[in-house]
Amino acid sequence: MAHAASADGPASVEALAQYAGMGVRALQRMFQEYVGVAPKWVLRRYRLQEAAWRLARGEPVGLARLAAELGYFDQAHLTRDFTRLVGISPGDYQRSQQEPDSRR
Secondary structure: OHHHHOOOOOOOHHHHHHHHOOOHHHHHHHHHHHOOOOHHHHHHHHHHHHHHHHHHOOOOOOHHHHHHHOOOOOHHHHHHHHHHHHOOOHHHHHHHHHOOOOOO
16 A cells, blocks of 8 residues: 555556556455455545645646646546545635635
């Protein structure tokens, strides 16, 4: 799991299976048994957590470049996954992290 979460970790289930020295199907079965979800789900969550972290840092982030760096086919796929998980678009999330907290 640590390899999947590392910055240069695998972008695909196939890469993770190769790193683990097993076939894709064996890795899928093992994840289902011990983690309860598919390895693809775990890798996607790591990528989305990385996206959220980068967007919240306050530095300018190009979404197309971020999508490519995180292994997404294009910006639209990143935006769809991010919005589904977080509830708002990456751009809206980035703005929300940089606005002062009005509840203080």
